[in-house]
Amino acid sequence: MKIYWTKINKIIEETPEVKTYLLDCPEGYTWEEGAHIHLALEGFNAGEKPNRSLIRHMSISTMPNEKSVGITTRIKENCSEFKAILRKLEVGNEVAVFKTHSNVPLKREDKNVYLLSSGVGLATFRPLVLDYFERADNVNQIHSLNIDSSKDFLFPEIFESAPDKKFTSQFVDNRKDYYEEVKNLATDKDGLFYVVGSDEFLVQNIEVLREQGISPEQIKLDKHDRQLSDFLPSDLSV
Ligand SMILES: Cc1cc2nc3c(=O)[nH]c(=O)nc-3n(C[C@H](O)[C@H](O)[C@H](O)COP(=O)(O)OP(=O)(O)OC[C@H]3O[C@@H](n4cnc5c(N)ncnc54)[C@H](O)[C@@H]3O)c2cc1C
Structure with missing residues (x-):
């Protein structure tokens, strides 16, 4: 497993609680839309075993052509040790990224695509939408629906309905x-x-979709194959 140590080159305050960390793209490093990484902080591999409290899964919120690895996360006042350290990091500080994998690349199957997310979950979808804007081949249209009770909705410039691109974006602030x-x-x-x-x-979401007759094969989750069957048993009848 290759561990890439890389520098933070910019920190964007997306909303009062959400930040995007743009990391220098290590040479030769690339990823698919929908990819996630392990993001690790200094000292995570100092001991015999990796220190789990200094490692988190994070989606990459950028596309490779943006030339930075973007990580978007919510940091609340009461937060984990990981987030408390991350909050204090500055441009020029180093972090490590490794184990890159996409469970949710954009399927180009001539279908309508619905992106359902909660809060910073939208970060996972940002590269899918950018990929679609660049090349709409074999995707009929995309509809994004995001719920965020903070009402500070993310990435408003990208997640804006664009009928000419067959893209619809909706934000709501309550579960009903x-x-x-x-x-x-x-x-x-x-x-x-x-x-x-x-x-x-x-x-x-799966419960509501299944009640409406949507099959497990039509539901795409950011989970490894081995975890998928816990959420989407294929023998479940509607
Ligand atoms: C494939 C995948 C992709 C992911 N992508 C992303 C991503 O792009 N962005 C992202 O942010 N997360 C992502 N996650 C989730 C991420 O890995 C973390 O689990 C998540 O961000 C929570 O982080 P945290 O455990 O550091 O807790 P925090 O976010 O700090 O806390 C979680 C909750 O616990 C409370 N809490 C925690 N510690 C304390 C404390 N000491 N005192 C009081 N309250 C406390 C917080 O208030 C908060 O409500 C992803 C996970 C997976 C599996």
């Missing part, structure tokens, strides 16, 4: 509106439904 809209979207019985958020959020 969110799940009503998921039911509406699920009237498309042939769509692909990507879901990103906490495990509890995934379970609730």
